Amino acid sequence: MKQDHISVRGKIVDNETRCEHYHSERDVIAIKFYCCDTYYPCFLCHEETADHPVEVWPKEKYNHKAVLCGKCNSELTIKEYLRTKFICPYCKASYNEGCRRHYHLYFDELKTEK
Numbered sequence: 336m337k338q339d340h341i342s343v344r345g346k347i348v349d350n351e352t353r354c355e356h357y358h359s360e361r362d363v364i365a366i367k368f369y370c371c372d373t374y375y376p377c378f379l380c381h382e383e384t385a386d387h388p389v390e391v392w393p394k395e396k397y398n399h400k401a402v403l404c405g406k407c408n409s410e411l412t413i414k415e416y417l418r419t420k421f422i423c424p425y426c427k428a429s430y431n432e433g434c435r436r437h438y439h440l441y442f443d444e445l446k447t448e449k
Protein backbone atom coordinates (compact mmCIF):
# COMPACT_ATOMS: atom_id res chain seq x y z
CA MET A 336 0.00 0.00 0.00
CA LYS A 337 1.37 3.35 -0.84
CA GLN A 338 0.33 6.53 0.77
CA ASP A 339 -1.72 8.71 -1.45
CA HIS A 340 -2.28 11.93 0.39
CA ILE A 341 -0.94 14.24 -2.28
CA SER A 342 -3.68 15.11 -4.68
CA VAL A 343 -2.99 15.40 -8.38
CA ARG A 344 -5.54 17.08 -10.61
CA GLY A 345 -6.11 16.82 -14.31
CA LYS A 346 -7.01 13.93 -16.55
CA ILE A 347 -5.32 11.18 -14.61
CA VAL A 348 -5.82 7.62 -15.76
CA ASP A 349 -4.11 5.62 -13.01
CA ASN A 350 -2.57 5.95 -9.59
CA GLU A 351 0.96 6.56 -10.85
CA THR A 352 0.09 9.98 -12.28
CA ARG A 353 -0.21 8.92 -15.89
CA CYS A 354 -2.76 11.00 -17.78
CA GLU A 355 -4.73 10.99 -20.99
CA HIS A 356 -1.91 12.78 -22.77
CA TYR A 357 1.14 10.98 -21.45
CA HIS A 358 0.78 7.42 -20.30
CA SER A 359 3.81 5.41 -21.28
CA GLU A 360 5.64 3.16 -18.85
CA ARG A 361 7.85 6.08 -17.85
CA ASP A 362 5.28 8.82 -17.46
CA VAL A 363 5.18 8.63 -13.71
CA ILE A 364 5.78 12.14 -12.48
CA ALA A 365 3.47 15.00 -11.72
CA ILE A 366 4.61 18.59 -11.59
CA LYS A 367 3.35 21.23 -9.22
CA PHE A 368 2.48 24.44 -11.00
CA TYR A 369 3.73 27.68 -9.62
CA CYS A 370 0.52 29.53 -10.49
CA CYS A 371 -1.80 27.38 -8.39
CA ASP A 372 0.46 25.30 -6.13
CA THR A 373 -1.27 22.21 -7.48
CA TYR A 374 0.08 19.01 -8.97
CA TYR A 375 -0.85 18.11 -12.54
CA PRO A 376 0.59 15.22 -14.58
CA CYS A 377 1.39 17.47 -17.53
CA PHE A 378 0.96 20.93 -18.95
CA LEU A 379 -1.93 19.84 -21.17
CA CYS A 380 -3.86 18.69 -18.12
CA HIS A 381 -3.31 22.11 -16.63
CA GLU A 382 -4.30 23.83 -19.84
CA GLU A 383 -7.50 21.82 -20.20
CA THR A 384 -8.68 21.73 -16.62
CA ALA A 385 -7.31 24.82 -14.84
CA ASP A 386 -9.04 28.14 -15.28
CA HIS A 387 -5.94 30.31 -15.60
CA PRO A 388 -2.74 30.56 -17.63
CA VAL A 389 0.44 28.81 -16.51
CA GLU A 390 3.11 30.61 -14.58
CA VAL A 391 6.53 29.02 -14.62
CA TRP A 392 8.78 28.52 -11.60
CA PRO A 393 11.29 31.34 -11.21
CA LYS A 394 14.85 30.12 -10.83
CA GLU A 395 15.21 31.35 -7.26
CA LYS A 396 12.44 28.95 -6.23
CA TYR A 397 14.11 25.82 -7.56
CA ASN A 398 14.62 24.58 -4.01
CA HIS A 399 10.85 24.09 -3.64
CA LYS A 400 9.37 20.63 -3.85
CA ALA A 401 7.49 20.62 -7.10
CA VAL A 402 7.94 17.20 -8.64
CA LEU A 403 6.06 14.12 -7.47
CA CYS A 404 7.18 10.60 -8.28
CA GLY A 405 4.02 8.66 -9.04
CA LYS A 406 5.74 5.38 -8.23
CA CYS A 407 6.82 6.07 -4.66
CA ASN A 408 5.03 9.34 -3.90
CA SER A 409 8.25 11.13 -3.02
CA GLU A 410 8.41 14.83 -3.63
CA LEU A 411 11.54 16.22 -5.22
CA THR A 412 12.70 19.78 -5.38
CA ILE A 413 13.08 21.18 -8.86
CA LYS A 414 16.86 21.21 -8.41
CA GLU A 415 16.82 17.59 -7.35
CA TYR A 416 14.66 16.63 -10.27
CA LEU A 417 16.87 18.37 -12.79
CA ARG A 418 19.84 16.41 -11.44
CA THR A 419 18.15 13.00 -11.51
CA LYS A 420 19.20 11.90 -15.01
CA PHE A 421 15.60 10.70 -15.27
CA ILE A 422 15.80 8.13 -12.52
CA CYS A 423 13.95 8.55 -9.24
CA PRO A 424 16.52 9.00 -6.46
CA TYR A 425 14.18 7.20 -4.04
CA CYS A 426 12.66 4.24 -5.89
CA LYS A 427 14.84 4.13 -9.04
CA ALA A 428 11.87 4.32 -11.38
CA SER A 429 12.74 5.64 -14.82
CA TYR A 430 11.25 8.94 -15.85
CA ASN A 431 10.40 9.98 -19.35
CA GLU A 432 13.32 11.90 -20.85
CA GLY A 433 10.94 13.46 -23.32
CA CYS A 434 9.77 15.75 -20.51
CA ARG A 435 12.92 17.71 -21.14
CA ARG A 436 11.36 19.18 -24.25
CA HIS A 437 8.65 20.73 -22.10
CA TYR A 438 10.74 22.18 -19.31
CA HIS A 439 10.15 25.71 -20.52
CA LEU A 440 6.45 25.22 -19.81
CA TYR A 441 7.17 24.61 -16.15
CA PHE A 442 10.50 26.16 -15.25
CA ASP A 443 11.82 29.59 -16.03
CA GLU A 444 15.30 30.01 -17.53
CA LEU A 445 15.37 26.60 -19.11
CA LYS A 446 13.81 28.03 -22.22
CA THR A 447 16.98 27.87 -24.24
CA GLU A 448 17.67 24.19 -23.69
CA LYS A 449 16.73 22.14 -26.67
Ligand SMILES: [Zn+2]
Nearest residue numbers: 368370371385
Ligand atom coordinates in the same frame (compact mmCIF):
# COMPACT_ATOMS: atom_id res chain seq x y z
ZN1 LIG B 1 -2.03 26.76 -12.41
Ligand SMILES: [Zn+2]
Nearest residue numbers: 354356377380
Ligand atom coordinates in the same frame (compact mmCIF):
# COMPACT_ATOMS: atom_id res chain seq x y z
ZN1 LIG C 1 -2.04 15.32 -19.17
Ligand SMILES: [Zn+2]
Nearest residue numbers: 404407423426
Ligand atom coordinates in the same frame (compact mmCIF):
# COMPACT_ATOMS: atom_id res chain seq x y z
ZN1 LIG D 1 10.12 7.29 -6.93
